[in-house]
Amino acid sequence: MDESCFYCTKNKPLGDLMVEICKLSVSTVYLFKEQTYAGRCNVVLNSHTGNLFDLSPNNLHAFIDDVANTANAINIIFSPDKINYGAYSDKMQHLHMHIVPKYKDGQNWGDTFEMNPQKTYLSDDEYIKLAGKIKEKLK
Numbered sequence: 001m002d003e004s005c006f007y008c009t010k011n012k013p014l015g016d017l018m019v020e021i022c023k024l025s026v027s028t029v030y031l032f033k034e035q036t037y038a039g040r041c042n043v044v045l046n047s048h049t050g051n052l053f054d055l056s057p058n059n060l061h062a063f064i065d066d067v068a069n070t071a072n073a074i075n076i077i078f079s080p081d082k083i084n085y086g087a088y089s090d091k092m093q094h095l096h097m098h099i100v101p102k103y104k105d106g107q108n109w110g111d112t113f114e115m116n117p118q119k120t121y122l123s124d125d126e127y128i129k130l131a132g133k134i135k136e137k138l139k
């Protein structure tokens with residue numbers, strides 16, 4: 001637990017950016033409020049750990065399984081042309097994987113996704129409905 005990390009504290013800055021969908025085996029899945037890449041989610045490890053190589057083999061496997069499970073759910077619902085996976089966090093050493101559906105006629109096809117385009121937002125009701133739909137497709 002790191003008090004300066006919003007994934008640990010789950011404080012307002014986190015809530016401003018994303019909506020919790022559910023917990024999986026070793027992570028929590030969030031729906032990004034910014035939905036330029038329709039279906040974009042974030043799979044956040046439940047412990048404050050910075051790197052894949054810091055995880056035990058069992059936790060590493062479980063985390064990647066949570067990532068694949070989430071990507072599969074997004075793929076079923078949105079049928080993107082490709083899903084991009086992104087783990088950056090230079091300034092926030094808490095392992096999380098961006099699950100970013102990409103579309104041939106959509107933003108940044110063939111290029112790196114933009115972290116926060118600040119273009120497309122849904123209503124609170126739409127976030128709840130979409131989060132429910134994704135949760136249904138998670139194994």
Ligand SMILES: [Zn+2]
Nearest residue numbers: 005008048094
């Ligand atoms: Zn943290």
